Amino acid sequence: MPASIVAQMAISGALMGLVYALIAYGFQLTYATSKSINFGQGELVMVSAFFSLTLLDLGLSYWLVLPAGLLFGAALGLVVERAAVRLALEQKSEGWILLTIILGLFFFSAAENIWGRDDRPFPTPIPSESFHVFGVDVTPLELSVAVGVLAVMGLIELLKRKTLLGKAFEAVSVDRDAGELMGISAKRTVMLSYALSGTVAALAGILVSPITTVGPTMASALVLKAFSVAVVAGLDSGFGVVLVGMFLGALETLASFYVGSGWREAPGLVLLILALAVRPTGVFGKAAIRKV
Amino acid sequence: MLKRLLLVRGAELLLFVSLAALPLAVRSPYALGLLTLLAIYGILLIGLDVTVGYLGQVNLAQAAFLGLGAYTAAIVVTHSGLGLVGALVIAPSVCFVLGALLALPALRLEGPQFALATLSFTALATTALNELEWLTQGAQGFSLSRPPLLGHALGARDFYWLCMALLAMVWIAMRNLLSSQWGRAFEALRDSPIATDAMGVGTYRHKVAAFAFGSGLGGLAGALYAFNFQYLQPQSFVYELTVILLLGVVLGGRKSLWGAFVGATLVALLPNLLSNRTLFQAFSALGLAVALAAGARGLVRRTMRPFQAIAPVVATLTLVLGGLVVENTEDWRKAIFALMLFSVVVGLPEGLMGFATRFLAQLLRIAPPTLPPASPLDAVLPARPADGAVLLELRDLRRHFGGVKAVDGVSLSVRAGHVHGLIGPNGSGKSTLVNVVSGLYTPTSGVALLRGSALPQGSLVRVARAGVARTFQNLQLFTGLTALENVMVALTGVYRAPLPFVLLGLGRAEDRRARADALALLELVGLGDEARTPAKDLTYGAQRFLEIARALARKPEVLILDEPAAGLAHPDVVKQVEIIRRIRQRGVTIVLIEHHMDVVTQLCDVVTALDGGKLIAEGTPDEVKRHPKVIEAYLGNVGDVATEPAPPAAGARIS
């Protein structure tokens, strides 16, 4: 098999894997502050994408729609936090798992009825014609996702390490009550993390839509992969998601080619279960010492 | 007692009799189809409830087991001569084994990680069913016909009765299992895996068992599913179904057979009932009324947070208004389902049946089952000879974490019948030492010997079984269980009935015995009257006492008490001292880690002081208190202070 074909597959797969990574960030952000994640994250991606598409249809320019879409995503994130997460956190129960699933179901049904059930293209100023480098075809669209992921990752790491807010995130994540005593409002920090998570979902929606098309089911397959990536990488590892995402994406493509296209996902799934069994907190996650 | 039995069993009997009689009255094949599905889902959800309710884990693999069971049954009846009965045995067995296998890697996982592992399994199972075309016919689907039962062709009604009979059998077997030691162990596992191990119960065995059982029931439901629909496709058993099943369990109410059944009813019937607009409007209006009443009541009595009272009202109001505005409710069915679920999950976190049972128990004044009289303490905790021989010996024990030498070569001997104190400033290595001895950590080097033979290393369960029991500085109670059940989980030497007997309900006698024994231990620590109180509702002091009673249920040779008086108010400290004295009188050897110097002085025969992971002094409490190294360790180097340093004041909490 010529090396260029293998390279093409690995690179195409890895670029797709970055999409998983971008969505996976949304899980990490909320997990960092509240140990909870939004199981309806895919619906946030989808609804934000539809919303942005509507703005585009109204004739707004892409560069105006982008911030508007992100704001909308943040607002949705806040809705999720208020309606599905806050109560459960206050009661220290795991009710958020169900409530976020339920909210996702609601968003899904609403989107089907408001925007229709069909998949639609998402216009973008970023060209989709591929170019050829080192024997590999890549489209600028795919690269834009890569840039988006890396930008988000950079920004978030910067935020975490350099700002007071980042410290607050960490404090609340380590010990909610202690953080509270230090004058950090756990409630606000969690709200903020959900808003940020919604923003990342919206960014994913806007960046990914030109590749995946916009439709009610656009993110349902992606979000499961993203979830896998987030958990396998470790729900607290920023760099991990990028690496795991790219690895999983490439693995899928290669498995599809060598094992058979029907078995595309199988090697990834087996590895995933094994990886978790060996390192429950994720490959790049902090290993927890059992304390009593 | 009789009233309770009558009402609870009577309700179950009534349910099954009326369900069995229903097809005689309702002849519509559609109704029969729904009822059959209800029975199948009932079995499926009872299985799911084992992991979701009792184990407390989000299990997303149940749909896969439904599918695997269905395909197994289909393949068995198509390709072998084993027929219906064979399929009904093989399908659950296959799923039982697969469930146990999946539990192995999933064993160490919790929360999102567990959810993901099970979700991946579902995806993997679907892929396999899709791709193994030679066996499953892949996406084309597998058609089969319903085989006869022992020579009798099964009509729709006969098949329904078969499903109902199996549901009733599963119901009874699971009730027997879940009300036995197994069920308690599952719940214990949910609340504190560490304590479950430390009580010698073994997380491993029970987690695998719970998962295997739940999966086996999934397989049984799958076999019935196959014979009901007679056409299978892999994509019927995917993530979406799994989520709906999960919601069904929670809606109905976790940890309850009734809850699983109600959940099954909702999952099976709701989508079909919602197709009917009039019915939907009636439902939503009823929902709004209930939400308003419950919300107002909750707000007035302050039993609900405002959000909890208001959100369901908003959701149901949206339903009612939406019902008037929206032209085609069929299109919005998922949103309707979501709003209904939302109201229930927020407003009734215990699920419909959790709420209903509590309500009915109040209304009908059903008393909880009476407790048997406590066993004589001598039968439960026979007095041991306090011969002063060396019982527990540590030889040069070390435990390093990276560069930190938490325990650095400690050797000491604990004599039978003694209370052996272990003191030292924070970070001196006391807790690590205890954690090494009790098996939580593996020692870096060195050994611990019990009566001269080496204790197992790095395994809480095995150390516990060897005869060393412990309590925890940070309480590790099974919070969801009652005080009595906490003790019963740990109780050793009572449960002998093998699993099949338990399923058949033949373990009840020993369960009664366990109850009586546990009660004796509760009385020993003064909690006889709190037997039925959930551990999480006990006062802090009582929780500390309960931990001791629970550890005693192991009938240990050595009892390690890790700061039993920490955080206790003075009267409780006095009680605690009294309790420890009583235990000592029974000849139990005690290792006591404590900061309260007066407690140490009052109770200990020998005290060992640690600092920096090393032993610095040993002797009677008074000797150790005056030992210069001990004083230095607690107060820092005070050599240049002219006056003789005061020993740590009695009663002062040194930290």
Place this chain on the structure above:
Amino acid sequence: MTKLFGTLLLCALSLPVSAADAVKIAVTGPFTGGSAPMGASMRDGAKLAIAEINAAGGIQVGDKKLKIETVERDDEAKNERGALIAQELAAMADLSGVIGSVNTGVVLAGDKHLQDRGIVKIITPAAGSASMTQWAKGAEGPKTLSMFRFAAHDGIQAAMVVEEAINRKYAKVALLHDSTNYGVSGRDDLVRQMKLQGDKLQVVATEKFNIGDKDMTAQLLRAKAGGAQAILIWGIGPEMAAVANGMAKLGMKVPLIGGWTLSMSNFIDNAGKNGNGTLMPQTFIEEPITPKAKAFIEAYHKAYGVTRIASPVSAAQGYDAVYLFAAAVKQAKSTDSQKIREALEDLKEPVSGVIATWKKPYGKWDPSNVETHEAFRREQVVMGMIQDGRVVFANERDRARLQKSGNM
């Protein structure tokens, strides 16, 4: 609880509106989820026809005119739901017939209940061959069948696809299909047709993709490495657009030829210019070439506030199916399903539809010949091609023929 449950059940069973003076038809299909564009377009086309009939006073049944009353059921493309809905419909005492179904699995899981009760069903717009062949078991098959299919069956479509590839002088092709029942049966039909048509095509790659897949690089590289001159594709939905886009990315300039589902907007829109030149058999093309077609398209656009039909084929088939059914009711002079079945098997008068003028579309059921309950013949199907976002006639001949046939 038991009581509540019993009451609910009774309500559910007794509430369905009694319709003594109406013809009750059920319309079923996936109206939500991934197959919804087909299901919903079919439903809307059918409702358009029903509205027209009702506006004209209803169907002449014997001496009175009866309006049509519809029951809608969303099967969500789930077999289990499909089976339950079929049971529900089978239990309705006054139901005259059923129109619908997209997914083969749903049909296989549910139709037996309708057949048991002898309720007429017109299967449209999709559902693979298995939906009819399950009954055609020769001597073992049922003697009477109340299932009728109103869709270009996969045999015709696959034959046309293979024929097109041969006509275009291709020697090497790749087969791509989705992993659903529809895709897999399509693959098998294509392989069968290649044999039937003399093994002139060499298959260099047979590849699958899952619903929701976005990256087709691996599958396409296999086709490319094998030197495929055309890609024969069978699937539903936007994944096929991902294939077209992936081909553009990898610089593969070979045509896509596949089933009629390629004409759905979710392919055309999402593939954009990469979809140009894609070929697929069509029963209806959204082009106002005849007055009848023009009227239908305009009415549809107006009724549902759209400028383009999500799946024109589904809409047109739903529309025509209702007219066929109405004609059968009229001829039977009864709302009884048995009589309607007999009438459908022997329609005396031609029915003018938007796809064609149907003259005796069905015959008496012969368990060894599935064609007796298939409405579409080769001549009602044309090859369509995508050009700048619309489906046009691939061959000018077809267009001329249809215009002339005067259907309209």
